[in-house]
Amino acid sequence: MAQVSGFRAAAAFGVVALAVVSAPLACSTSRQSAPQPAYYPAPYPGYAGTPGYGPPPPGAPQPGAPVVGPPAAPVAYDPINAIDIGYLRNQAQTTMAELVNNLPALQQSRVRGIPLIPDDEVGEVNAFAACTQGGKSVMAVSDGLLDVAAHLAQARAIDETFGLRKVDEYVSFVARNQRPKSPVVRPPPGFFDPGQTMDGRKVQRQHQLLEETLGFVLGHELAHHYLGHLPCTAGNVTASEIGRVLTDVVPAFNQQFELAADMAGINNVLTTGARRAGYHYTEGGALLTMQFFGGVDQLSPIDVLFGFELTHPPAGIRTPVIQQTANAFRATGGQGLPIFGF
Numbered sequence: 088m089a090q091v092s093g094f095r096a097a098a099a100f101g102v103v104a105l106a107v108v109s110a111p112l113a114c115s116t117s118r119q120s121a122p123q124p125a126y127y128p129a130p131y132p133g134y135a136g137t138p139g140y141g142p143p144p145p146g147a148p149q150p151g152a153p154v155v156g157p158p159a160a161p162v163a164y165d166p167i168n169a170i171d172i173g174y175l176r177n178q179a180q181t182t183m184a185e186l187v188n189n190l191p192a193l194q195q196s197r198v199r200g201i202p203l204i205p206d207d208e209v210g211e212v213n214a215f216a217a218c219t220q221g222g223k224s225v226m227a228v229s230d231g232l233l234d235v236a237a238h239l240a241q242a243r244a245i246d247e248t249f250g251l252r253k254v255d256e257y258v259s260f261v262a263r264n265q266r267p268k269s270p271v272v273r274p275p276p277g278f279f280d281p282g283q284t285m286d287g288r289k290v291q292r293q294h295q296l297l298e299e300t301l302g303f304v305l306g307h308e309l310a311h312h313y314l315g316h317l318p319c320t321a322g323n324v325t326a327s328e329i330g331r332v333l334t335d336v337v338p339a340f341n342q343q344f345e346l347a348a349d350m351a352g353i354n355n356v357l358t359t360g361a362r363r364a365g366y367h368y369t370e371g372g373a374l375l376t377m378q379f380f381g382g383v384d385q386l387s388p389i390d391v392l393f394g395f396e397l398t399h400p401p402a403g404i405r406t407p408v409i410q411q412t413a414n415a416f417r418a419t420g421g422q423g424l425p426i427f428g429f
Protein backbone atom coordinates (compact mmCIF):
# COMPACT_ATOMS: atom_id res chain seq x y z
CA MET A 88 0.00 0.00 0.00
CA ALA A 89 3.01 2.26 0.24
CA GLN A 90 2.76 2.95 -3.47
CA VAL A 91 -0.25 5.19 -3.21
CA SER A 92 -0.58 8.55 -1.58
CA GLY A 93 -2.00 9.13 1.88
CA PHE A 94 -5.71 9.31 1.44
CA ARG A 95 -5.68 6.84 -1.41
CA ALA A 96 -3.63 4.39 0.62
CA ALA A 97 -6.39 4.62 3.17
CA ALA A 98 -8.68 3.03 0.60
CA ALA A 99 -7.34 -0.33 1.64
CA PHE A 100 -8.76 0.31 5.08
CA GLY A 101 -11.95 1.88 3.85
CA VAL A 102 -14.26 -0.12 6.08
CA VAL A 103 -12.50 1.18 9.16
CA ALA A 104 -11.96 4.66 7.80
CA LEU A 105 -15.60 5.02 6.84
CA ALA A 106 -16.49 5.48 10.46
CA VAL A 107 -14.37 8.58 10.83
CA VAL A 108 -14.87 10.50 7.60
CA SER A 109 -17.83 12.45 6.43
CA ALA A 110 -17.35 12.10 2.70
CA PRO A 111 -17.22 8.44 1.73
CA LEU A 112 -16.95 7.22 -1.85
CA ALA A 113 -18.62 4.28 -3.42
CA CYS A 114 -15.86 2.40 -5.12
CA SER A 115 -14.67 -0.91 -3.82
CA THR A 116 -11.25 -1.91 -2.63
CA SER A 117 -11.63 -5.62 -3.25
CA ARG A 118 -8.86 -7.30 -5.17
CA GLN A 119 -8.58 -10.92 -6.16
CA SER A 120 -6.15 -12.96 -8.16
CA ALA A 121 -8.83 -14.87 -10.05
CA PRO A 122 -7.88 -16.05 -13.54
CA GLN A 123 -8.54 -13.37 -16.09
CA PRO A 124 -11.01 -14.27 -18.81
CA ALA A 125 -10.29 -13.53 -22.43
CA TYR A 126 -11.23 -9.92 -22.99
CA TYR A 127 -12.83 -8.29 -25.95
CA PRO A 128 -14.17 -11.35 -27.75
CA ALA A 129 -15.88 -10.83 -31.06
CA PRO A 130 -18.46 -11.06 -32.31
CA TYR A 131 -20.87 -10.75 -29.40
CA PRO A 132 -23.86 -13.05 -29.52
CA GLY A 133 -27.01 -11.06 -29.89
CA TYR A 134 -25.36 -7.97 -31.28
CA ALA A 135 -26.58 -8.43 -34.83
CA GLY A 136 -30.24 -8.82 -33.90
CA THR A 137 -30.86 -5.83 -31.71
CA PRO A 138 -34.60 -5.61 -31.10
CA GLY A 139 -35.89 -2.10 -30.77
CA TYR A 140 -32.93 -0.38 -32.31
CA GLY A 141 -32.30 -2.56 -35.33
CA PRO A 142 -28.86 -3.55 -36.50
CA PRO A 143 -25.99 -1.17 -35.92
CA PRO A 144 -25.54 1.22 -38.81
CA PRO A 145 -22.54 1.36 -41.07
CA GLY A 146 -19.68 2.85 -39.13
CA ALA A 147 -20.66 1.07 -35.94
CA PRO A 148 -18.41 -2.00 -35.92
CA GLN A 149 -18.97 -4.77 -33.44
CA PRO A 150 -16.55 -4.68 -30.54
CA GLY A 151 -13.27 -6.10 -31.73
CA ALA A 152 -14.28 -6.18 -35.37
CA PRO A 153 -11.79 -4.74 -37.83
CA VAL A 154 -12.56 -1.35 -39.26
CA VAL A 155 -13.78 -1.66 -42.81
CA GLY A 156 -13.86 1.49 -44.82
CA PRO A 157 -12.25 3.33 -47.67
CA PRO A 158 -8.81 4.78 -47.13
CA ALA A 159 -8.96 8.27 -45.68
CA ALA A 160 -6.45 11.07 -45.98
CA PRO A 161 -3.63 11.04 -43.41
CA VAL A 162 -4.20 13.25 -40.38
CA ALA A 163 -1.17 15.40 -39.59
CA TYR A 164 -2.34 16.45 -36.11
CA ASP A 165 -4.80 14.72 -33.86
CA PRO A 166 -5.28 15.59 -30.17
CA ILE A 167 -5.52 11.93 -29.15
CA ASN A 168 -2.26 11.14 -30.95
CA ALA A 169 -0.77 14.19 -29.21
CA ILE A 170 -2.19 13.21 -25.77
CA ASP A 171 -3.53 16.77 -25.47
CA ILE A 172 -4.74 16.80 -21.85
CA GLY A 173 -6.82 19.94 -22.37
CA TYR A 174 -8.66 18.26 -25.22
CA LEU A 175 -9.09 15.03 -23.23
CA ARG A 176 -10.48 16.87 -20.17
CA ASN A 177 -12.92 18.68 -22.43
CA GLN A 178 -13.95 15.42 -24.11
CA ALA A 179 -14.65 13.92 -20.67
CA GLN A 180 -16.96 16.86 -19.88
CA THR A 181 -18.73 16.47 -23.24
CA THR A 182 -19.16 12.73 -22.82
CA MET A 183 -20.51 13.11 -19.28
CA ALA A 184 -23.07 15.67 -20.44
CA GLU A 185 -24.19 13.32 -23.20
CA LEU A 186 -24.60 10.48 -20.70
CA VAL A 187 -26.67 12.65 -18.35
CA ASN A 188 -28.91 13.80 -21.20
CA ASN A 189 -29.78 10.18 -22.00
CA LEU A 190 -30.72 9.07 -18.48
CA PRO A 191 -34.34 8.55 -17.47
CA ALA A 192 -35.86 11.71 -15.99
CA LEU A 193 -35.61 10.71 -12.33
CA GLN A 194 -31.95 9.69 -12.50
CA GLN A 195 -31.19 12.72 -14.64
CA SER A 196 -32.62 15.03 -12.01
CA ARG A 197 -30.29 13.52 -9.41
CA VAL A 198 -27.08 14.15 -11.36
CA ARG A 199 -27.71 17.23 -13.48
CA GLY A 200 -25.17 19.91 -12.65
CA ILE A 201 -22.74 17.65 -10.78
CA PRO A 202 -19.23 18.97 -11.53
CA LEU A 203 -16.57 16.76 -13.08
CA ILE A 204 -13.31 17.75 -11.42
CA PRO A 205 -9.95 17.24 -13.16
CA ASP A 206 -7.34 15.62 -10.93
CA ASP A 207 -3.74 16.34 -11.95
CA GLU A 208 -2.03 14.35 -9.20
CA VAL A 209 1.11 12.80 -10.66
CA GLY A 210 0.77 9.10 -11.40
CA GLU A 211 -2.86 8.94 -10.35
CA VAL A 212 -5.00 6.80 -12.68
CA ASN A 213 -8.53 6.85 -11.36
CA ALA A 214 -12.04 8.21 -11.54
CA PHE A 215 -14.43 8.46 -8.62
CA ALA A 216 -17.74 9.71 -7.32
CA ALA A 217 -17.64 11.61 -4.05
CA CYS A 218 -19.41 13.97 -1.68
CA THR A 219 -18.15 17.31 -0.46
CA GLN A 220 -18.17 17.92 3.28
CA GLY A 221 -21.21 20.07 2.65
CA GLY A 222 -23.09 17.08 1.23
CA LYS A 223 -22.84 17.98 -2.45
CA SER A 224 -22.19 15.45 -5.21
CA VAL A 225 -19.02 15.63 -7.31
CA MET A 226 -17.11 13.42 -9.73
CA ALA A 227 -13.43 13.39 -10.56
CA VAL A 228 -11.29 11.97 -13.34
CA SER A 229 -7.51 12.06 -13.27
CA ASP A 230 -5.26 13.24 -16.07
CA GLY A 231 -3.45 9.92 -15.74
CA LEU A 232 -6.63 8.02 -16.59
CA LEU A 233 -7.20 10.28 -19.60
CA ASP A 234 -3.61 9.61 -20.72
CA VAL A 235 -4.14 5.84 -20.45
CA ALA A 236 -7.50 6.03 -22.26
CA ALA A 237 -5.93 7.98 -25.14
CA HIS A 238 -3.14 5.41 -25.52
CA LEU A 239 -5.61 2.52 -25.36
CA ALA A 240 -7.80 4.15 -28.03
CA GLN A 241 -4.80 4.58 -30.32
CA ALA A 242 -3.57 1.05 -29.75
CA ARG A 243 -6.97 -0.55 -30.29
CA ALA A 244 -7.59 1.51 -33.42
CA ILE A 245 -4.25 0.35 -34.86
CA ASP A 246 -5.04 -3.27 -33.95
CA GLU A 247 -8.40 -3.12 -35.69
CA THR A 248 -7.12 -1.23 -38.73
CA PHE A 249 -3.86 -3.07 -39.29
CA GLY A 250 -4.34 -6.40 -37.51
CA LEU A 251 -1.69 -5.86 -34.84
CA ARG A 252 -1.50 -6.40 -31.03
CA LYS A 253 -0.58 -2.95 -29.81
CA VAL A 254 -3.05 -3.04 -26.88
CA ASP A 255 -1.28 -6.10 -25.49
CA GLU A 256 2.09 -4.43 -26.05
CA TYR A 257 0.96 -1.21 -24.33
CA VAL A 258 -0.44 -3.06 -21.32
CA SER A 259 2.80 -5.01 -21.00
CA PHE A 260 4.87 -1.83 -21.36
CA VAL A 261 2.96 -0.06 -18.58
CA ALA A 262 3.07 -3.11 -16.30
CA ARG A 263 6.86 -3.41 -16.71
CA ASN A 264 7.77 0.26 -16.49
CA GLN A 265 5.25 2.11 -14.30
CA ARG A 266 6.36 3.07 -10.81
CA PRO A 267 4.08 4.32 -8.04
CA LYS A 268 3.60 8.09 -7.77
CA SER A 269 5.58 8.61 -10.96
CA PRO A 270 4.13 10.15 -14.12
CA VAL A 271 2.17 7.63 -16.16
CA VAL A 272 4.70 6.04 -18.49
CA ARG A 273 4.32 6.64 -22.21
CA PRO A 274 5.62 4.32 -24.93
CA PRO A 275 8.85 5.49 -26.58
CA PRO A 276 8.94 7.08 -30.05
CA GLY A 277 8.46 4.39 -32.66
CA PHE A 278 6.16 2.27 -30.48
CA PHE A 279 3.37 3.32 -32.84
CA ASP A 280 4.32 3.33 -36.52
CA PRO A 281 4.19 6.98 -37.71
CA GLY A 282 2.32 6.09 -40.90
CA GLN A 283 -0.26 4.02 -39.00
CA THR A 284 -0.58 6.75 -36.39
CA MET A 285 -1.65 9.28 -39.04
CA ASP A 286 -3.94 6.91 -40.97
CA GLY A 287 -7.33 8.56 -41.43
CA ARG A 288 -9.43 5.44 -40.68
CA LYS A 289 -7.40 4.75 -37.55
CA VAL A 290 -7.72 8.35 -36.33
CA GLN A 291 -11.49 8.30 -36.83
CA ARG A 292 -11.76 4.99 -35.00
CA GLN A 293 -9.69 6.12 -31.99
CA HIS A 294 -12.13 8.96 -31.34
CA GLN A 295 -15.00 6.46 -31.18
CA LEU A 296 -13.02 4.22 -28.85
CA LEU A 297 -11.94 7.07 -26.58
CA GLU A 298 -15.50 8.35 -26.22
CA GLU A 299 -17.02 4.98 -25.40
CA THR A 300 -14.19 4.28 -22.95
CA LEU A 301 -14.76 7.59 -21.14
CA GLY A 302 -18.49 6.87 -21.40
CA PHE A 303 -18.11 3.67 -19.40
CA VAL A 304 -15.76 5.12 -16.78
CA LEU A 305 -17.91 8.21 -16.20
CA GLY A 306 -21.20 6.33 -16.60
CA HIS A 307 -20.13 4.02 -13.77
CA GLU A 308 -19.35 6.94 -11.44
CA LEU A 309 -22.53 8.82 -12.36
CA ALA A 310 -24.49 5.69 -11.47
CA HIS A 311 -23.17 5.78 -7.90
CA HIS A 312 -24.86 9.16 -7.54
CA TYR A 313 -28.24 8.47 -9.17
CA LEU A 314 -28.51 4.99 -7.61
CA GLY A 315 -28.21 6.63 -4.20
CA HIS A 316 -24.97 4.94 -3.17
CA LEU A 317 -23.62 8.16 -1.67
CA PRO A 318 -25.05 10.40 1.03
CA CYS A 319 -25.08 13.60 -1.03
CA THR A 320 -27.09 15.45 -3.64
CA ALA A 321 -26.42 17.71 -6.61
CA GLY A 322 -25.91 21.36 -5.77
CA ASN A 323 -23.53 24.27 -5.96
CA VAL A 324 -19.97 23.31 -5.08
CA THR A 325 -17.36 25.90 -4.11
CA ALA A 326 -13.75 25.88 -5.25
CA SER A 327 -12.49 25.21 -1.74
CA GLU A 328 -14.84 22.23 -1.43
CA ILE A 329 -13.44 20.86 -4.69
CA GLY A 330 -9.90 21.15 -3.36
CA ARG A 331 -10.87 19.28 -0.24
CA VAL A 332 -12.50 16.46 -2.24
CA LEU A 333 -9.22 15.77 -4.03
CA THR A 334 -7.27 15.52 -0.79
CA ASP A 335 -9.57 14.34 1.98
CA VAL A 336 -11.96 11.69 0.74
CA VAL A 337 -11.69 8.00 1.42
CA PRO A 338 -13.27 5.32 -0.77
CA ALA A 339 -15.67 2.93 0.89
CA PHE A 340 -16.09 -0.77 0.17
CA ASN A 341 -19.26 -2.14 -1.38
CA GLN A 342 -18.92 -4.65 -4.16
CA GLN A 343 -22.67 -4.89 -4.73
CA PHE A 344 -22.78 -1.15 -5.39
CA GLU A 345 -19.81 -1.50 -7.74
CA LEU A 346 -21.46 -4.11 -9.91
CA ALA A 347 -24.77 -2.22 -9.90
CA ALA A 348 -22.87 0.86 -11.09
CA ASP A 349 -21.27 -1.21 -13.87
CA MET A 350 -24.68 -2.46 -15.03
CA ALA A 351 -26.29 0.97 -14.91
CA GLY A 352 -23.25 2.54 -16.56
CA ILE A 353 -23.33 0.08 -19.46
CA ASN A 354 -27.06 0.65 -19.96
CA ASN A 355 -26.42 4.40 -19.95
CA VAL A 356 -23.60 4.09 -22.53
CA LEU A 357 -25.59 1.81 -24.83
CA THR A 358 -28.74 3.94 -24.58
CA THR A 359 -26.70 7.03 -25.38
CA GLY A 360 -25.09 5.17 -28.26
CA ALA A 361 -28.38 3.96 -29.69
CA ARG A 362 -29.88 7.45 -29.70
CA ARG A 363 -26.96 9.41 -31.10
CA ALA A 364 -26.23 10.23 -34.72
CA GLY A 365 -23.10 8.74 -36.18
CA TYR A 366 -21.18 6.13 -34.20
CA HIS A 367 -23.23 4.04 -31.78
CA TYR A 368 -21.30 3.36 -28.58
CA THR A 369 -20.78 -0.26 -27.59
CA GLU A 370 -19.38 -1.94 -24.48
CA GLY A 371 -16.03 -2.16 -26.31
CA GLY A 372 -14.59 0.77 -24.35
CA ALA A 373 -15.56 -0.88 -21.06
CA LEU A 374 -13.90 -4.14 -22.09
CA LEU A 375 -10.82 -2.25 -23.25
CA THR A 376 -10.62 -0.65 -19.79
CA MET A 377 -10.91 -4.07 -18.16
CA GLN A 378 -8.24 -5.49 -20.48
CA PHE A 379 -5.86 -2.75 -19.35
CA PHE A 380 -6.36 -3.02 -15.60
CA GLY A 381 -6.65 -6.81 -15.64
CA GLY A 382 -3.46 -7.06 -17.68
CA VAL A 383 -1.53 -4.62 -15.51
CA ASP A 384 -2.72 -6.46 -12.42
CA GLN A 385 -1.41 -9.75 -13.80
CA LEU A 386 1.82 -8.57 -15.39
CA SER A 387 3.17 -5.95 -13.00
CA PRO A 388 5.67 -7.08 -10.36
CA ILE A 389 4.17 -4.44 -8.05
CA ASP A 390 0.99 -5.33 -6.20
CA VAL A 391 -1.04 -2.20 -6.94
CA LEU A 392 0.01 0.52 -9.37
CA PHE A 393 -3.09 2.66 -9.71
CA GLY A 394 -5.84 4.07 -7.53
CA PHE A 395 -8.36 2.62 -9.96
CA GLU A 396 -7.35 -0.86 -8.83
CA LEU A 397 -7.93 0.07 -5.19
CA THR A 398 -11.30 1.67 -5.72
CA HIS A 399 -12.94 -0.80 -8.11
CA PRO A 400 -13.39 -4.59 -8.15
CA PRO A 401 -10.90 -6.60 -10.22
CA ALA A 402 -11.40 -6.90 -13.97
CA GLY A 403 -12.05 -10.64 -13.68
CA ILE A 404 -15.24 -9.91 -11.76
CA ARG A 405 -16.38 -6.88 -13.76
CA THR A 406 -15.83 -8.20 -17.30
CA PRO A 407 -18.58 -10.87 -17.31
CA VAL A 408 -20.99 -8.40 -15.68
CA ILE A 409 -20.29 -5.90 -18.46
CA GLN A 410 -20.75 -8.54 -21.17
CA GLN A 411 -23.95 -9.97 -19.70
CA THR A 412 -25.44 -6.51 -19.16
CA ALA A 413 -24.72 -5.47 -22.74
CA ASN A 414 -26.14 -8.69 -24.16
CA ALA A 415 -29.27 -8.33 -22.02
CA PHE A 416 -29.66 -4.72 -23.12
CA ARG A 417 -29.70 -5.83 -26.75
CA ALA A 418 -31.86 -8.90 -26.14
CA THR A 419 -34.52 -6.80 -24.37
CA GLY A 420 -34.60 -4.04 -26.94
CA GLY A 421 -32.87 -1.57 -24.67
CA GLN A 422 -34.67 -2.38 -21.41
CA GLY A 423 -31.78 -4.22 -19.80
CA LEU A 424 -31.74 -6.24 -16.58
CA PRO A 425 -33.23 -4.96 -13.33
CA ILE A 426 -30.50 -3.32 -11.29
CA PHE A 427 -30.07 -3.62 -7.56
CA GLY A 428 -30.63 -0.23 -6.03
CA PHE A 429 -33.17 1.14 -8.46
Ligand SMILES: [Zn+2]
Pocket residue numbers: 113114115307308311344345348398399
Ligand atom coordinates in the same frame (compact mmCIF):
# COMPACT_ATOMS: atom_id res chain seq x y z
ZN1 LIG B 1 -17.48 2.46 -8.42
